[in-house]
Amino acid sequence: MERALYGPSGFYRHPDGPAAHFRTSVHATPLFATALLRLLTRVDKALGHPPTIDVVDVGAGRGELLAQLSQQAPAELGQRCVFTAVEVAARPTTLASHIQWRAHIPEFRGLLIANEWLDNVPLDIAIIDAPGSARYVLVDEAGTEHPGPAIGPEDAAWLSRWAPTDAARVELGTTRAKAWQDTISQLRAGVAVAIDYRASGAATLTGFSQGREVAPIPDGSCDITAHVHVESVAAAGIEAGALTSVELSQRAALMDLGITAARPRLDLAAREPLIYMRALAEAGQAAEILDPDGLGAFAWLIQTKELPAKTAASILPTPIPPNTAREQQSTRGRMPG
Numbered sequence: 001m002e003r004a005l006y007g008p009s010g011f012y013r014h015p016d017g018p019a020a021h022f023r024t025s026v027h028a029t030p031l032f033a034t035a036l037l038r039l040l041t042r043v044d045k046a047l048g049h050p051p052t053i054d055v056v057d058v059g060a061g062r063g064e065l066l067a068q069l070s071q072q073a074p075a076e077l078g079q080r081c082v083f084t085a086v087e088v089a090a091r092p093t094t095l096a097s098h099i100q101w102r103a104h105i106p107e108f109r110g111l112l113i114a115n116e117w118l119d120n121v122p123l124d125i126a127i128i129d130a131p132g133s134a135r136y137v138l139v140d141e142a143g144t145e146h147p148g149p150a151i152g153p154e155d156a157a158w159l160s161r162w163a164p165t166d167a168a169r170v171e172l173g174t175t176r177a178k179a180w181q182d183t184i185s186q187l188r189a190g191v192a193v194a195i196d197y198r199a200s201g202a203a204t205l206t207g208f209s210q211g212r213e214v215a216p217i218p219d220g221s222c223d224i225t226a227h228v229h230v231e232s233v234a235a236a237g238i239e240a241g242a243l244t245s246v247e248l249s250q251r252a253a254l255m256d257l258g259i260t261a262a263r264p265r266l267d268l269a270a271r272e273p274l275i276y277m278r279a280l281a282e283a284g285q286a287a288e289i290l291d292p293d294g295l296g297a298f299a300w301l302i303q304t305k306e307l308p309a310k311t312a313a314s315i316l317p318t319p320i321p322p323n324t325a326r327e328q329q330s331t332r333g334r335m336p337g
Ligand SMILES: C[S@@+](CC[C@H](N)C(=O)[O-])C[C@H]1O[C@@H](n2cnc3c(N)ncnc32)[C@H](O)[C@@H]1O
Pocket: 012, 018, 024, 025, 026, 027, 058, 059, 060, 061, 062, 086, 087, 088, 089, 103, 114, 115, 116, 117, 120, 121
């Protein structure tokens, strides 16, 4: 998976970028950036409006989210922001020069966003032959699976802590937990948000190419993704010093940040047809990122460091009970493009 996605001719090194293959909330609408800008504004206030504030996007794709954030930010805030994209792929030539482009997460004070990053952190799969005996699954470039060696001690520890005891095949969350632990280790003060589809124990390894789901064959021709075990990622962040940890659905988070899919009043259509049309289009875009059967079902894991507990509580979106059992159980993954 590592080689297929990030090797010299890996999928994410291709020039076309994620937007050519699937649709994230960033591609769906600039309203997603609007919501994150509101979160950034709260973080800035909690940090006392510092002279500089970091805005880091990990797994930044082609830098689309940072470009939107920097465009939408009011001048006073925008001038204090240091925008940094962290990406394996090369910097796009068209990206505004004030957006920094790096291969590794820097130390940061401010807000870090990781939208659909952790699901692309390579992971191993284990098959459990008998109680206490787990082996890695090996796969060749034609996609055929073979039983491999016994799993190592770190994966064994993850398995015994997090996997259901009756599981026969497990997507091991060790690498994602470690990736988030390293992320939170770089947080000096502020907030880090991971937004992704939550694992529920089912097998989720999937391939994506040119807008369609395909077999996850690790030959560099397609994206390979698997749902994220959010609880173990949250625990790793806390081990790295996160003081507050909140987890909620994207729908709940975006609603708290002021995104609404309410349609404009019909009488506006006659008085201000252009404003009405724009508001109607925005309501449609908001509905897509709030959809409890789609992007709205994604999990937001929000962790903070070095913010007084009261301040952290006041700036974070409030978890609300899912409005339907369906929303709670939804494990919707990557969206076709
Ligand atoms: C699914 S795309 C998400 C793109 C973007 N965040 C969005 O929401 O549209 C995942 C991105 O994470 C990048 N990525 C994966 N692992 C990375 C790592 N360790 N460091 C930097 N970027 C990484 C990939 O190259 C890819 O562009």
